[in-house]
Structures are given as C-alpha cells and as structure tokens.
Amino acid sequence: MDYLFTLLILMVAVTTVVILAKRIASHTFKCKNCSEEFNISWTKVIVTEHSDNEYMLVCPCCKTKGWCTEQLTK
Structure with a gap:
C-alpha cells in the first residue's frame, strides 16, 4: 500500500510542475541584448537555469545566450 501513496504523491508533483511550466x-521573454520578445516551450521552462523572473536562454533573433527577462502578461 505504501507504493500506491508514493505513486499518488509523485503523480501530483509531476502534474503540478507541468501546469506551472x-x-x-x-x-x-525579452532578450537583454537586442530587446526581442519571444516565447519558449514549457519543456524548456523545466530544464532551463533560472532565477526569479530571469531565464538563461538563447535569443532566436541575435543568437546571444544570456539572461532573458520573463514579461508578465496583463
């Protein structure tokens, strides 16, 4: 029975991570180098290094890897 509880907790955790991502x-996301705004996939959100509202991304416009700022939608 313990494994069912563990499996349930794991499923809830994975579902929560996917929903948030x-x-x-x-x-x-806005590039600090060229100010281009672009979108990324939810899988990239999970695996990318981030801090607060900044993510280490490669800009699709200028191809610079750097900290891009998350632009909150209104």
Whole structure:
C-alpha cells in the first residue's frame, strides 16, 4: 500500500510542475541584448537555469545566450 501513496504523491508533483511550466511558457521573454520578445516551450521552462523572473536562454533573433527577462502578461 505504501507504493500506491508514493505513486499518488509523485503523480501530483509531476502534474503540478507541468501546469506551472505551461503557465510560465505562456508569457513572453525579452532578450537583454537586442530587446526581442519571444516565447519558449514549457519543456524548456523545466530544464532551463533560472532565477526569479530571469531565464538563461538563447535569443532566436541575435543568437546571444544570456539572461532573458520573463514579461508578465496583463
């Protein structure tokens, strides 16, 4: 029975992470180098290094890797 409880907790945790990642991926990100705004996939949100509202991304416009700021939608 313990494994069922563990499995349930794991499923809830994974579902929560995916929902939050999809919500963050719906925002745009702004490159600090060229000010281009772009979107990323929810899977990239999960695996990318981030701090607060900044993510280490490669800008699709200028191809610079750097900290891009998450632009919150209104």
